[in-house]
Amino acid sequence: MCGIVGYIGKREAAPILLNGLRRLEYRGYDSAGIAVLNGDLSVVKQKGSVENLELALQEKGDRLYGATLGIAHTRWATHGDPSDRNAHPHLNGVGDIAVIHNGIIENHMSLRLELSSHGYVFRSATDTEVLVHLIDRMWKEEPSISLEYAVRRALQHVEGAYGLCVISSREPGTLVVARKGSPLVLGLGEGEYFVASDAAPIVEHTRKVVYLGDGEMAVITEAGYMVKTVENIETEKAVTELDFDLEEIEKSGYEHFMLKEIFEQPAVMEDVMRGRVRLESGSLHLGGIKDNLEHLRKAKRIIICACGTSWHAGLIGEYLIEEFARIPVEVDYASEFRYRNPVITPEDVVIVISQSGETADTLAALREAKDKGALVMGICNVVGSTIARETHCGMYTHAGPEIGVASTKAFTAQVIVLYMVALALSQGRTLGDDEIAGYLQELSEVPAKVAQILRGNEAIQSIAESYRDARNFLYLGRGYNFPVALEGALKLKEISYIHAEGYPAAEMKHGPIALIDEDMPVIFIATHDNTYTKILSNIEEVRSRKGRVIAIASEGDEEIRSLADHVIFIPSAAGPVTPLLTVIPLQLLSYHIATLRGCNVDRPRNLAKSVTVE
Ligand code: F6R
Numbered sequence: 001m002c003g004i005v006g007y008i009g010k011r012e013a014a015p016i017l018l019n020g021l022r023r024l025e026y027r028g029y030d031s032a033g034i035a036v037l038n039g040d041l042s043v044v045k046q047k048g049s050v051e052n053l054e055l056a057l058q059e060k061g062d063r064l065y066g067a068t069l070g071i072a073h074t075r076w077a078t079h080g081d082p083s084d085r086n087a088h089p090h091l092n093g094v095g096d097i098a099v100i101h102n103g104i105i106e107n108h109m110s111l112r113l114e115l116s117s118h119g120y121v122f123r124s125a126t127d128t129e130v131l132v133h134l135i136d137r138m139w140k141e142e143p144s145i146s147l148e149y150a151v152r153r154a155l156q157h158v159e160g161a162y163g164l165c166v167i168s169s170r171e172p173g174t175l176v177v178a179r180k181g182s183p184l185v186l187g188l189g190e191g192e193y194f195v196a197s198d199a200a201p202i203v204e205h206t207r208k209v210v211y212l213g214d215g216e217m218a219v220i221t222e223a224g225y226m227v228k229t230v231e232n233i234e235t236e237k238a239v240t241e242l243d244f245d246l247e248e249i250e251k252s253g254y255e256h257f258m259l260k261e262i263f264e265q266p267a268v269m270e271d272v273m274r275g276r277v278r279l280e281s282g283s284l285h286l287g288g289i290k291d292n293l294e295h296l297r298k299a300k301r302i303i304i305c306a307c308g309t310s311w312h313a314g315l316i317g318e319y320l321i322e323e324f325a326r327i328p329v330e331v332d333y334a335s336e337f338r339y340r341n342p343v344i345t346p347e348d349v350v351i352v353i354s355q356s357g358e359t360a361d362t363l364a365a366l367r368e369a370k371d372k373g374a375l376v377m378g379i380c381n382v383v384g385s386t387i388a389r390e391t392h393c394g395m396y397t398h399a400g401p402e403i404g405v406a407s408t409k410a411f412t413a414q415v416i417v418l419y420m421v422a423l424a425l426s427q428g429r430t431l432g433d434d435e436i437a438g439y440l441q442e443l444s445e446v447p448a449k450v451a452q453i454l455r456g457n458e459a460i461q462s463i464a465e466s467y468r469d470a471r472n473f474l475y476l477g478r479g480y481n482f483p484v485a486l487e488g489a490l491k492l493k494e495i496s497y498i499h500a501e502g503y504p505a506a507e508m509k510h511g512p513i514a515l516i517d518e519d520m521p522v523i524f525i526a527t528h529d530n531t532y533t534k535i536l537s538n539i540e541e542v543r544s545r546k547g548r549v550i551a552i553a554s555e556g557d558e559e560i561r562s563l564a565d566h567v568i569f570i571p572s573a574a575g576p577v578t579p580l581l582t583v584i585p586l587q588l589l590s591y592h593i594a595t596l597r598g599c600n601v602d603r604p605r606n607l608a609k610s611v612t613v614e
Contacts, residue, residue, distance in 0.1 A: 086126050175220040
């Protein structure tokens with residue numbers, strides 16, 4: 001999704017902005033641009049990578065030199081194709097105002113018509129361009145007002161979502177930013193300020209940040225900053241300390257962020273449990289929800305809302321909560337939930353799950369649930385994110401920054417949090433202390449088991465070589481491993497562009513079996529549990545139709561060796577923790593197939609890390 005960086009201070013703006021854009025590359029983008037103010041505005045923007053933008057900037061070197069104020073953007077096309085002209089920043093007609101924008105201006109068509117009727121000429125197909133002309137128009141109507149007021153007046157006409165930065169040579173030395181829907185973070189340095197759509201470009205300069213809230217603007221000069229609402233009411237903002245290091249957002253010697261993040265999982269899992277799982281006493285301490293635990297335990301129904309991989313974690317959460325706590329659970333796509341006027345009562349609890357904490361659909365589901373009176377709990381990775389702030393209570397996953405677009409460590413961290421929540425809900429109700437202690441013991445053994453699976457990486461890579469040219473894949477699992485089948489298929493399709501489907505294994509005979517032939521590899525998650533023998537029958541059905549079988553099986557299972565073309569063994573474990581193990585080989589398999597096909601695994605085409613538009 002689009003990325004924003006802004007700088008104002010005493011240093012050269014251009015290198016800081018470019019570096020910031022590099023840190024935002026993980027979000028996914030198709031074009032990039034920069035504007036700096038050095039007397040006049042200088043703008044360079046084009047389709048393609050930040051690296052190409054840097055080359056283009058070198059040609060313009062002199063014009064950018066000396067500028068200490070600027071804004072920069074990576075665009076992910078929504079309105080208008082990825083092209084030089086649609087790249088941000090956008091300028092007004094005379095080129096003295098520059099705007100970058102994340103989000104979508106929903107009434108851009110009517111604004112465009114109106115502005116055109118006043119002689120404004122549009123040079124791009126973007127919704128963003130209306131903003132810069134609108135600011136220009138407001139300023140022309142009242143030339144004595146400041147840039148801040150011109151932006152404020154313009155925003156009164158705008159419907160939709162925005163995170164935006166504006167600079168103008170009419171008021172050099174001021175950076176105006178505003179937020180509604182799309183996140184913006186302000187970094188506070190010594191005599192310098194940074195703005196970005198997330199903290200990644202800021203952390204190397206300062207740890208002190210201010211998160212802008214919805215409907216807030218900041219007016220920033222070298223001398224200081226002021227946060228106000230769009231209605232011009234001054235707001236006191238808390239300064240937050242960033243809790244991650246630059247090293248955590250760098251690759252640490254791995255070829256890709258995705259691989260680094262897959263390999264970080266044992267350590268991340270320990271972090272998620274740290275201070276929460278007390279093995280000595282067999283108890284749980286969940287600070288973020290402790291005040292609401294009684295309310296959560298009394299829920300008549302729990303509804304889990306999320307998107308994509310987080311939704312898959314939610315499905316595992318459903319199985320866990322129903323098994324441990326015996327509370328009925330429904331899992332909804334956040335995008336569907338928000339539009340179908342769901343029946344929610346104050347006796348319901350809604351759990352929203354989001355790595356980024358900024359996903360527009362999940363945020364809207366949260367607001368819908370709150371409006372209808374439900375208690376809303378969040379499970380987020382990004383500290384201080386909008387979803388984390390708007391929920392009544394919640395738990396952070398503490399997985400550290402996830403840079404690879406395909407979610408890996410955030411998924412396993414979400415599942416661990418759900419596992420802990422499910423146990424906390426069952427305490428004093430459906431499970432005895434000994435049972436809880438036993439389940440916690442199982443969980444605590446997971447990181448070492450994951451490390452063991454990761455040691456089999458090379459064997460998984462050689463399996464990937466046999467399937468790099470496949471055009472379709474089927475993933476089948478049952479029980480706790482059905483959501484893992486969905487997740488495995490999603491991982492493969494998003495980074496390798498191979499079509500893949502996940503199904504409950506027993507559903508195969510109701511349709512997908514028609515697809516099986518020698519060109520259809522089928523991945524069976526066939527660990528030892530109560531459906532194991534049924535899965536073996538499904539494997540036989542695939543083999544008799546010449547399908548190729550890759551099985552994820554429990555250590556020591558010799559029977560499956562004779563049935564499958566390839567077997568990846570995982571250490572044995574109790575059913576509720578198996579998803580945390582079985583998903584690991586599937587992440588690695590997708591990663592290797594994608595890299596063997598030459599795909600950009602960290603930034604797959606058309607995808608964004610944080611989907612802040614509908
Ligand atoms: C898949 C993936 C996406 C996200 C989805 C929700 O690897 O990353 O499917 O899971 O866009 O994002 P969050 O969790 O940030 O709300």
